[in-house]
Amino acid sequence: MNSFLKSRKTLIATLFSIFLNFNCFGVSHVPDCGCHVNSSRISSTVLTSSKRLQTYDVSALNLNKNLEQKSVQQTNSAISISLADFNAISAVGNTWLLYKTDSESFSMNIGTANSSTPQTWTLPANLYTYFIGAGRSDFIAPSSVPAGLGIVGANKVMVTKYFDFNDRPMDVYGHYFIDGDGIDQLGTSYDLEFGEDDTFDEPNYEYSDVPLDLGDVFVSTIEEKDYETNLSLTRYVQTITADAFGTISTPDGVLNCLRLSIVNQRYTRTTESNPFTLQSTTNQITFMTREGVYFTGTVSATGGTVTVSKFQYREIIPTALLSEGNDVKLNNDSKGVTINTDNDTAHPSAILDIKDNNLGILIPRIAEANRPSSPATGLLIYQIDNTSGFYYYDGTTWQRLGSTPTTSARISAESTTPTTTSIIKQSGFANLKKGVAFIKFNRKVDNPEDLIINLQMEGEGKGLFVSKKTPEGFEVREVNKGKSNARFSYVFDIK
Structure with a gap:
């Protein structure tokens, strides 16, 4: 002892x-x-x-x-x-x-x-x-x-x-x-x-x-x-x-x-x-x-x-x-991953095999303003606003499932078709995801650093700031390294 x-x-x-x-x-x-x-x-x-x-x-x-x-x-x-x-x-x-x-x-x-x-x-x-x-x-x-x-x-x-x-x-x-x-x-x-x-x-x-x-x-x-x-x-x-x-x-x-x-x-x-x-x-x-x-x-x-x-x-x-930013590799042995209740193995033709008798698959539900800025061809989402429904990226633009290829969902919150000579006011709502969000412009902007962007927190939070501007859009972050999922609004003019 x-x-x-x-x-x-x-x-x-x-x-x-x-x-x-x-x-x-x-x-x-x-x-x-x-x-x-x-x-x-x-x-x-x-x-x-x-x-x-x-x-x-x-x-x-x-x-x-x-x-x-x-x-x-x-x-x-x-x-x-x-x-x-x-x-x-x-x-x-x-x-x-x-x-x-x-x-x-x-x-x-x-x-x-x-x-x-x-x-x-x-x-x-x-x-x-x-x-x-x-x-x-x-x-x-x-x-x-x-x-x-x-x-x-x-x-x-x-x-x-x-x-x-x-x-x-x-x-x-x-x-x-x-x-x-x-x-x-x-x-x-x-x-x-x-x-x-x-x-x-x-x-x-x-x-x-x-x-x-x-x-x-x-x-x-x-x-x-x-x-x-x-x-x-x-x-x-x-x-x-x-x-x-x-x-x-x-x-x-x-x-x-x-x-x-x-x-x-x-x-x-x-x-x-x-x-x-x-x-x-x-x-x-x-x-x-x-x-x-x-x-x-x-x-x-x-x-x-x-x-x-x-x-x-x-x-x-x-x-x-549990590590953010790291890919999780599962069954890295040329075999598929299966999720089921009967302990069956994945079908040989599938990298992911999901099976259940009374449950479905719930894919990410996001607002139009929060759609990925650099999507992969074939990416599928469910959009919750501005003509909600299932959308996929065809390599050029977002297409709504069930619509014709010429009827695509537009990212802009403004219904007016933008031109290179007009001033377009773009506004909308978005949600932070662990303290960060990316808002995509409705068209490419030549001088993004010249834009004046107004942000407003719609709920409790530590405050917001624009951390980066690119020709495609701008990044918003919460101050003091905040990690909330707070909702906010934005407005700016594109010339």
């Missing part, structure tokens, strides 16, 4: 935030100190308490992963999560998705502490329906950390996307050293949109032996220093015990796992001269696999059928599936 006791005098930014913690790698919730400060220079404690996880809609991918979802043979001995396993999970190019909810609950048999007999556990088949979006933590090379935010000695870096207390994006970098002896957290750095970036190079702190085995016990004691008074008045004690083994049925398949029982105790005192008094005790359960699939939740009892609440689920996917 491996055990250790650690205590710290201040709440660091990544409290319980390594492989045994679900806020970064696996197990429990970070206590919130409730501190706030009005300053561009923000402390580690304040950054911890005020940050909010960014969530992403990954359900739209709906992809069949390369990982086979099949039952594994249950062994009579517990798995050991080795250095090779931790390295595979944290390989550059992997992303750990975090699904979490604090408002849902379900019943589950969590078994009992048993170090000799394997057990079986089953998560709800509809587990994903409990969540709205997922947080992401990307594993990157230490050399990819922005200048000034790296920590010497780190061989693993994980960047997690958050919003600060003013809903501005912030990247939090966790720096770790992993070898055959254990997992050490070296520190945390913050890449902020507002205020000064900062790095907290904390003393090395070992959270786990490697490998992680049945019977391991981890006890962490953290004293939280109040940001206003600078007094240590709150203490958290967390005891984690790997007390059972077996298999667990998850949305990613049936996998061998270790069960970890977690006891969280919160103590307070009125002054630093007084002893701490126990205020609350909560119990959690965690199931850890060698494949990077983890589940943890608060439980109403320590064994048997319990109510599971405030639960979280992690899985590993390729980072490329």
